[in-house]
Amino acid sequence: MEKWLEELQSLLPEGRVLTSLADRHSYSFDASFGEHLPDAVVQVKEKQEVADVLKLANRYKVPVHPRGSGTCLSGGPLPVHGGIVLDMSQYPAVIDLSPRDLTVKVTPSVLTGNINKAAEQHGLMYAPDPSSAHVATIGGNLAENSGGPRGLKYGVTKDHVLGLEVVTPEGEIIKTGGQTIKNVTGIDLTKLIVGSEGTLGVIVGATLKLMPKPPAVQTIMVAFDDVRKAGEAISQTLTSGILPAKMEFMDQACIVAVENFQPVGLPVDAAAVIIIELDGHPETLRVERGLIEGIMEEMGAKEIIIPKGDEEAAKLWHARKQVSPAIAKIKPTKVSEDATVPRSKIPDFMDRLEIIKEKYGLDVVAFGHAGDGNLHPNILCDKRNVEEMKLVERAVEDMFQAALDLGGTLSGEHGIGTMKAPFMELELGEVGLDMMKRIKDSWDPNGILNPGKVFPEKGQKLVLHHD
Numbered sequence: 001m002e003k004w005l006e007e008l009q010s011l012l013p014e015g016r017v018l019t020s021l022a023d024r025h026s027y028s029f030d031a032s033f034g035e036h037l038p039d040a041v042v043q044v045k046e047k048q049e050v051a052d053v054l055k056l057a058n059r060y061k062v063p064v065h066p067r068g069s070g071t072c073l074s075g076g077p078l079p080v081h082g083g084i085v086l087d088m089s090q091y092p093a094v095i096d097l098s099p100r101d102l103t104v105k106v107t108p109s110v111l112t113g114n115i116n117k118a119a120e121q122h123g124l125m126y127a128p129d130p131s132s133a134h135v136a137t138i139g140g141n142l143a144e145n146s147g148g149p150r151g152l153k154y155g156v157t158k159d160h161v162l163g164l165e166v167v168t169p170e171g172e173i174i175k176t177g178g179q180t181i182k183n184v185t186g187i188d189l190t191k192l193i194v195g196s197e198g199t200l201g202v203i204v205g206a207t208l209k210l211m212p213k214p215p216a217v218q219t220i221m222v223a224f225d226d227v228r229k230a231g232e233a234i235s236q237t238l239t240s241g242i243l244p245a246k247m248e249f250m251d252q253a254c255i256v257a258v259e260n261f262q263p264v265g266l267p268v269d270a271a272a273v274i275i276i277e278l279d280g281h282p283e284t285l286r287v288e289r290g291l292i293e294g295i296m297e298e299m300g301a302k303e304i305i306i307p308k309g310d311e312e313a314a315k316l317w318h319a320r321k322q323v324s325p326a327i328a329k330i331k332p333t334k335v336s337e338d339a340t341v342p343r344s345k346i347p348d349f350m351d352r353l354e355i356i357k358e359k360y361g362l363d364v365v366a367f368g369h370a371g372d373g374n375l376h377p378n379i380l381c382d383k384r385n386v387e388e389m390k391l392v393e394r395a396v397e398d399m400f401q402a403a404l405d406l407g408g409t410l411s412g413e414h415g416i417g418t419m420k421a422p423f424m425e426l427e428l429g430e431v432g433l434d435m436m437k438r439i440k441d442s443w444d445p446n447g448i449l450n451p452g453k454v455f456p457e458k459g460q461k462l463v464l465h466h467d
């Protein structure tokens with residue numbers, strides 16, 4: 001046994017350093033592509049343990065890959081260079097609410113959905129609502145800067161973080177930010193850590209912002225017989241002076257997939273639907289609903305559906321959440337992208353997706369947070385079919401290029417991880433990427449924390465097939 005591993009085992013209580021092949025296999029994948037076996041898995045339960053593991057790893061220059069629930073769609077927690085997977089999901093889950101301050105302190109293992117449930121008991125809300133909130137950890141959300149449908153009105157994770165407790169790659173415990181709404185003391189390290197995908201530090205605690213829960217919500221579903229018209233209706237609504245809380249898009253393939261999976265009565269003959277949620281005072285909602293109905297009619301909507309009551313509305317939102325599992329039933333493999341474009345470019349991005357679909361003859365479906373330009377084109381394929389996967393790789397490259405041509409970005413919320421690292425220079429340019437790398441090098445001089453993520457390695461390409 002290697003010396004570092006022997007020392008690691010003596011560092012933690014028995015049973016919390018896992019080295020059996022079966023255990024290591026369980027930590028070798030996430031929700032994206034690729035499988036990489038770690039040499040060991042460490043289940044930490046307090047910040048001093050995290051610090052001790054990092055100090056040891058730094059001394060021996062052993063890679064450490066933090067991991068929450070492993071739901072990442074870009075390869076973030078994969079141990080691509082072996083070494084240690086640092087399992088943060090066994091950390092005691094603590095939600096400590098301060099309703100009078102409208103804040104909450106959490107430990108990294110807390111499931112994000114549980115923060116909102118706790119806040120609701122006090123008439124409050126934790127705004128970020130990724131579709132995976134019931135399974136993903138807040139640590140993972142902070143590391144990925146995750147977002148969800150409510151991002152349209154309320155922003156993403158970074159907009160709701162006041163302070164963090166972080167263990168640096170050299171094993172020091174630091175605090176960033178604080179507990180106050182306003183805080184301009186020094187360089188904003190909180191924002192630097194949020195979204196750094198586990199490459200700069202391990203998050204062991206966070207103070208998050210809560211807000212009053214809106215008193216009422218109104219759901220509206222609008223069906224279109226033309227995808228481009230739906231895209232234009234989204235832009236039209238957003239420039240009309242109304243800011244919905246959510247504005248989600250599903251194309252026909254997604255509608256049909258959901259109806260085959262868990263039917264709720266979505267209009268399967270529509271080319272696309274937009275599902276909107278307005279929130280606020282009931283009187284405001286009444287006026288805004290009327291205005292939206294007017295816009296949609298003017299934009300040539302095929303049908304406007306107003307759910308009768310909360311239960312029906314909940315069913316529509318549940319249907320939206322079911323898109324991912326429903327389309328996963330169509331073909332064995334689903335390559336999920338989240339390139340994002342300025343909102344006015346949504347119709348153009350939809351056109352480019354259509355061209356890519358035709359060019360490669362692939363099954364491409366689209367859904368997502370259209371209100372903030374964050375569509376999720378998904379390519380449905382079979383990873384055992386090497387020739388098909390080569391086409392998928394080219395189609396993904398074309399999607400990234402299309403988003404960048406339209407002034408967009410590689411990722412709106414799923415992060416860069418291993419999957420998009422080869423394309424970073426395309427968006428940031430050589431110098432921009434180098435500045436990011438210099439920050440990484442100063443935080444992590446030995447490059448032990450989550451290597452192989454975000455920054456492309458020499459000659460790295462997007463590879464979705466194994467010959």
Ligand SMILES: Cc1cc2nc3c(=O)[nH]c(=O)nc-3n(C[C@H](O)[C@H](O)[C@H](O)COP(=O)(O)OP(=O)(O)OC[C@H]3O[C@@H](n4cnc5c(N)ncnc54)[C@H](O)[C@@H]3O)c2cc1C
Pocket residue numbers: 030031065066067068069070071072073075076077088108129130131132135136137138139140141142143144145146147148149197198199201202203204324325413414450
């Ligand atoms: C069905 C499905 C739906 C999804 N929907 C959404 C969505 O709507 N919006 C969205 O943004 N994402 C979505 N995702 C992606 C995923 O759920 C998020 O990226 C989530 O934040 C990952 O959390 P996790 O706990 O699973 O972290 P993991 O997948 O385990 O890790 C994610 C990244 O965070 C790092 N990390 C984890 N914990 C820590 C920590 N304590 N300190 C430092 N780094 C850490 C890891 O190294 C890795 O880089 C979805 C995924 C699935 C499978």
